[in-house]
Amino acid sequence: MSVHSSTRTQVAIVGGGPAGLMLSHLLHIAGIESVVVDNRTVEQIETTHRAGILERDSVRLLVDSGASDRVLTDGHEHGGISLRFGGVSHRIDFQKLTGASVWLYPQTEVFVDLHRARTRDGGDLRYGILDTEVTGVLDSPVVTYTDAAGARHEIAADLVVGADGSRSVCRDLVENARQYYREYPFAWFGVMVQAPPSAPELIYTRAAQGFALISQRTDTLQRMYFQCDPNEDPAQWSDDRIWDQLHSRLAGSDGFRLQDGPVLERTVLPFRSFVQSPMRHGRLLLAGDAAHTVPPTGAKGLNLALADVRVLAEVIERAIDKGDGDALDSYTERALSRVWKAQHFSYWMTTMLHRVSGATDFDEQRQLGELQTLISSNAGSTYLAEGYTGWPHH
Ligand SMILES: Cc1cc2nc3c(=O)[nH]c(=O)nc-3n(C[C@H](O)[C@H](O)[C@H](O)COP(=O)(O)OP(=O)(O)OC[C@H]3O[C@@H](n4cnc5c(N)ncnc54)[C@H](O)[C@@H]3O)c2cc1C
Structure with a gap:
């Protein structure tokens, strides 16, 4: 041509x-x-x-x-995120730890x-x-x-x-x-939903059923994800089935309530390093x-x-x-x-918050031990805050 x-x-x-x-x-x-x-x-x-x-x-x-x-x-x-595990949210305060925020x-x-x-x-x-x-x-x-x-x-x-x-x-x-x-044996099921925000900041959740992330977009639109099999077909997931997964992963004893509504978009996102x-x-x-x-x-x-x-x-x-x-x-x-x-x-x-199939009881308890260490250690929380808000550009 x-x-x-x-x-x-x-x-x-x-x-x-x-x-x-x-x-x-x-x-x-x-x-x-x-x-x-x-x-x-x-x-x-x-x-x-x-x-x-x-x-x-x-x-x-x-x-x-x-x-x-x-x-x-x-x-x-x-100015921070929540890490949620054992049914309770723990805030990592970026501003207090590093003086930085994300947007x-x-x-x-x-x-x-x-x-x-x-x-x-x-x-x-x-x-x-x-x-x-x-x-x-x-x-x-x-x-x-x-x-x-x-x-x-x-x-x-x-x-x-x-x-x-x-x-x-x-x-x-x-x-x-x-x-x-590096390939991972899981993916994220991502949804855009019509609902009010459930929280002012992102919630990274580790639950027995697997990882979930509650994020926001606007006053009426929210973005959420949950860990799934990489071969999952989004078409097989009804709104009710999606909300069952999200509600059960976010359940807990601290009174947190996940706001739900119609699912507007659903996709499976592969994981790779x-x-x-x-x-x-x-x-x-x-x-x-x-x-x-x-x-x-x-x-x-x-x-x-x-x-x-x-x-x-x-x-x-x-x-x-x-x-x-x-x-x-x-x-x-x-x-x-x-x-x-x-x-x-x-x-x-990723490895701190996701469940891997075949994990032993030891693996499960060690993962919880890591999360406990992180929230109770100033050094651990600061590492997360520095990495999340980003190392300075040079
Ligand atoms: C669901 C999801 C959630 C994410 N969440 C986050 C997050 O919270 N924070 C974060 O920092 N990152 C996140 N990312 C990653 C982020 O979206 C990407 O890292 C980012 O888009 C990279 O920008 P890029 O310009 O390098 O590539 P891209 O945005 O992919 O842009 C590449 C462009 O190249 C074009 N292109 C491709 N091939 C050709 C071709 N042959 N000829 C001409 N044009 C071509 C494409 O059309 C595209 O527009 C997320 C990604 C996904 C999928």
């Missing part, structure tokens, strides 16, 4: 999710041009529910870079803000495209794609960034990459879920994507504007030092 248009830019970005859009925004501030391509439409991305919790420095990045001020007005500051601000809103900021600043964003191909990553990268009308386009760039999420095609172009995996290293190959760099995924328990995925591109924007600026040829070399090490801390944190939160 003949090529309908050719564009030349400094950085071609594959994937216009939070990582790709934030990178494009930060590069624009640094005076560096980019083009973003994404094979989903803006509407599809705006209506797909995913992350909800932003770390302190993710909020600062959104605000200080001029991408969002809504996060401070429409987002909800949470409940859905990923869909982060996307809306970033998309609006790039559109306001005249960004070249191409959504709803097909058949992305990336070539020439060692010396002269070219991204080629088909538009919705079937015409083929190409973008030649100095650098190409793969911010194309957990099913990245870009990461397969990194030769001799090492991949680290994954890291690919290096995150650079020639003129190709990876960012966000394209290079690493974490289980959602620690609320780290979106935050890691934003932390990656903060470092990436800085090294690209040094490489392009200041001719610092070594800058790109430092990216993998700088990004992965945070990624591995977050991998550990997410793994730790």
Whole structure:
């Protein structure tokens, strides 16, 4: 097929999710041009529910870079979470332990803000495209794609960034990459429900039946999850069956009452820990879920994507504007030092709160012992608070 248009830019970005859009925004501030391509439409991305919790420095990045001020007005500051086990909730007070908070601000809103900021600043964003191909990553990268009308386009760039999420095609172009995996024998059943909030902050629950998480969205919409088998079919779950699971896992002696209502959406979310290293190959760099995924328990995925591109924007600026040829070399090490801390944190939160089939009585009691230690130890609670609110961006 003949090529309908050719564009030349400094950085071609594959994937216009939070990582790709934030990178494009930060590069624009640094005076560096980019083009973003994404094979989903803006509407599809705006209506797909995913992350909800932003770390302190993710909020600062959104605000200080001029991408969002809504996060401070429409987002909800949470100064802690509850850990619920043995039928009783125990609050971990982030503010008291670390002086930091997290913000409940859905990923869909982060996307809306970033998309609006790039559109306001005249960004070249191409959504709803097909058949992305990336070539020439060692010396002269070219991204080629088909538009919705079937015409083929190409973008030649100095650098190409793969911010194309957990099913990245870009990461397969990194030769001799090492991949680290961990699979988990469970998944999360996620629901969006029409109900008032049951609590002002998130409740992470460990129950005999398995894990549950009570989260919030608005005054009338709530997001909840419970541990399930990875092969569970959401279509087999009636509202009553879902509420039976959630009510029984949240039951307890402290008077907590879970508010219920119609289930508007149900999905099964697979669990995986994954890291690919290096995150650079020639003129190709990876960012966000394209290079690493974490289980959602620690609320780290979106935050890691934003932390990656903060470092990436800085090294690209040094490489392009200041001719610092070594800058790109430092990216993998700088990004992965945070990624591995977050991998550990997410793994730790997951294993502390989920039930594994085949667990012995010893395993069950040890897990409860760990939770008791955590809530009764200042050092233990502080570790959780530091990890959850996020290690400072450097
Ligand atoms: C249910 C759920 C709950 C979560 N909860 C949290 C949470 O509480 N906190 C948290 O921090 N994280 C959470 N996460 C993780 C978070 O959503 C991801 O880590 C985050 O979206 C990563 O951003 P990204 O930009 O790297 O990838 P994505 O958001 O996946 O964006 C990648 C983009 O690339 C596009 N793309 C893919 N392939 C191509 C291609 N070949 N050509 C062009 N474009 C392509 C996709 O359409 C997509 O828009 C959750 C995830 C899920 C699924």
